[in-house]
Amino acid sequence: MLAILPQLIYTGLGIGAIYALCSLGFVLLIRAANVVNFAQGQFSMLGAYIMLVLLVGVGVPYWAAFLLAVILMAGFGVVFAGAVYWPLRHRSQLAVIISTIGASILLPNVVLATYGPSPATVPGLFANPGFMVGPIFVDTQYLSVMVITVAMVVLQYVIFEKTLLGKKLQATSQDKEMASMLGISVAAMVLITFAYSAILGALAGVLVAPILFVSVGMGGTLALKAFAANIIGGYGNIPGAILGGLIIGLAETLGAAYISTPYKDAFGFLILLLVLLVRPRGLFGELIAEKA
Amino acid sequence: MSLLAIEGLHARYNAGEVLHGLDITVEEGEIVALLGANGAGKTTTLRAISGLLSHVSGKIDFAGETMLGKGPGAIVRAGIAHVPEGRRVFPGLTVRENILLGASNRPTLKRAAREQEMEAMLEHFPDLRRMQNALGWTLSGGQQQMLALARGLMATPKLLLLDEPSLGLAPLIVQQVFRIIAEIRKRGTTVLLVEQNAHMALSVADRGYVLETGRILVSGKPDALWNDPKVRAAYLGGVEA
Ligand SMILES: Nc1ncnc2c1ncn2[C@@H]1O[C@H](COP(=O)(O)OP(=O)(O)OP(=O)(O)O)[C@@H](O)[C@H]1O
Ligand SMILES: [Mg+2]
Numbered sequence: 001m002l003a004i005l006p007q008l009i010y011t012g013l014g015i016g017a018i019y020a021l022c023s024l025g026f027v028l029l030i031r032a033a034n035v036v037n038f039a040q041g042q043f044s045m046l047g048a049y050i051m052l053v054l055l056v057g058v059g060v061p062y063w064a065a066f067l068l069a070v071i072l073m074a075g076f077g078v079v080f081a082g083a084v085y086w087p088l089r090h091r092s093q094l095a096v097i098i099s100t101i102g103a104s105i106l107l108p109n110v111v112l113a114t115y116g117p118s119p120a121t122v123p124g125l126f127a128n129p130g131f132m133v134g135p136i137f138v139d140t141q142y143l144s145v146m147v148i149t150v151a152m153v154v155l156q157y158v159i160f161e162k163t164l165l166g167k168k169l170q171a172t173s174q175d176k177e178m179a180s181m182l183g184i185s186v187a188a189m190v191l192i193t194f195a196y197s198a199i200l201g202a203l204a205g206v207l208v209a210p211i212l213f214v215s216v217g218m219g220g221t222l223a224l225k226a227f228a229a230n231i232i233g234g235y236g237n238i239p240g241a242i243l244g245g246l247i248i249g250l251a252e253t254l255g256a257a258y259i260s261t262p263y264k265d266a267f268g269f270l271i272l273l274l275v276l277l278v279r280p281r282g283l284f285g286e287l288i289a290e291k292a
Numbered sequence: 293m294s295l296l297a298i299e300g301l302h303a304r305y306n307a308g309e310v311l312h313g314l315d316i317t318v319e320e321g322e323i324v325a326l327l328g329a330n331g332a333g334k335t336t337t338l339r340a341i342s343g344l345l346s347h348v349s350g351k352i353d354f355a356g357e358t359m360l361g362k363g364p365g366a367i368v369r370a371g372i373a374h375v376p377e378g379r380r381v382f383p384g385l386t387v388r389e390n391i392l393l394g395a396s397n398r399p400t401l402k403r404a405a406r407e408q409e410m411e412a413m414l415e416h417f418p419d420l421r422r423m424q425n426a427l428g429w430t431l432s433g434g435q436q437q438m439l440a441l442a443r444g445l446m447a448t449p450k451l452l453l454l455d456e457p458s459l460g461l462a463p464l465i466v467q468q469v470f471r472i473i474a475e476i477r478k479r480g481t482t483v484l485l486v487e488q489n490a491h492m493a494l495s496v497a498d499r500g501y502v503l504e505t506g507r508i509l510v511s512g513k514p515d516a517l518w519n520d521p522k523v524r525a526a527y528l529g530g531v532e533a
Pocket of ligand 2 (some may be wrong): 334
């Protein structure tokens, strides 16, 4: 049993990286726009379907379909912001939440109506499925997921910490009105955040597509995991969202292998309950409390 | 022509009207004090000028151009910077970053020039220089006020709106703040100063207005205001010079 542990950890981190990407987009919107986006998982679902249609339906080459799906989803993020968030931006947070819940119901049903219910598969990023490194079969798709997740985290760090745009985004997330009084375009900052958040969601979708089936329901599942990751890590905390995603991925994979496969999805939430019992504010929650 | 000319300014929140027709002028180079008790409408007046309120009517002209109906971004680009009540320092950004963002109204400013201006600003605020890499939320009230002033000045405004810069500060720090305000004017920036601390405000101001429940009760030179029995009764009553 222990012999497969390294393999399980590898797989768990790979799945966890997907949750982390999705969770990262979720947290960004909380921080920059105070939007709890219940449709975050639908960004992944739509991204995966766009890729599927481009690849299988239109016949676009693989990498082009991958990139195009992500770029189109960035645009969709802006449209989403305009339709779901912007009209309600001066209303209570609850109004916006309900609006995103509405979108999370509408979007899968639009796909259902246009594409139909049958799940589909998409091939992996690389033709070579993987190679052995010691005891571990390094699946290239999981490897791609991890590399892209790390790249996105680094990119995000650079943007937020090293550029003036990043400072403006942070300022907007901390005090929108004050940011506007300094001449920062809050609307532009919010739209950029939505676009970026949709990119993260779409990346999670197109990366998970070869691993799981592309299905209408995949967005809901991913959103739940991303939300749980965010709570485990500490509500609204960026490193926490990443760590939370990885923890859930590991818990699921290890739980499925060692305890029970049918209950795979339950292990992540079990961890969530445990974390809430021991650290109600999540792993990095205290930091937020201090800052506030 | 006055730098700022306000006529018949009305403003209301959903709960009702709180400014009932104000006339205020500010000449270039002046420090004008806007005084009044809690709830008189001082903050509302400044927020109306800055384009932060949605239900405003009347005339707000700045340097001959109307500001009414413009958004806060356009107004700060026109040259009015607002250092708001409560300082509103960005808590998760460092002192340097807070100051840098003060120049956001000048998008064409090159990076090097921006950094240089920030360094120059830090020269004026030795306290901030010492704390330059500290996050906003770790600063004391006095330091936050200095930071808010520095950030406001980074806009290189023609008119600076200051909302209760002395609130909650120790007397020594209050004096420091007012010294800075006097210095700001000496460097050519016009100031509209909202204060509860009438004594300090009138000591630096050229003229003042006293607001009472959304109306101008009286206006004039500091001496005249200080000795006006109406003002004393309505507002300065308990305060001894
Ligand atoms: N956001 C708001 N919504 C509704 N009413 C408001 C709002 N802000 C202020 N008011 C009301 O408007 C009136 C003027 O308030 P304002 O904040 O302008 O007074 P102020 O002179 O700045 O007082 P203070 O010295 O306490 O800061 C008050 O009666 C206040 O209750
Ligand atoms: Mg006030």
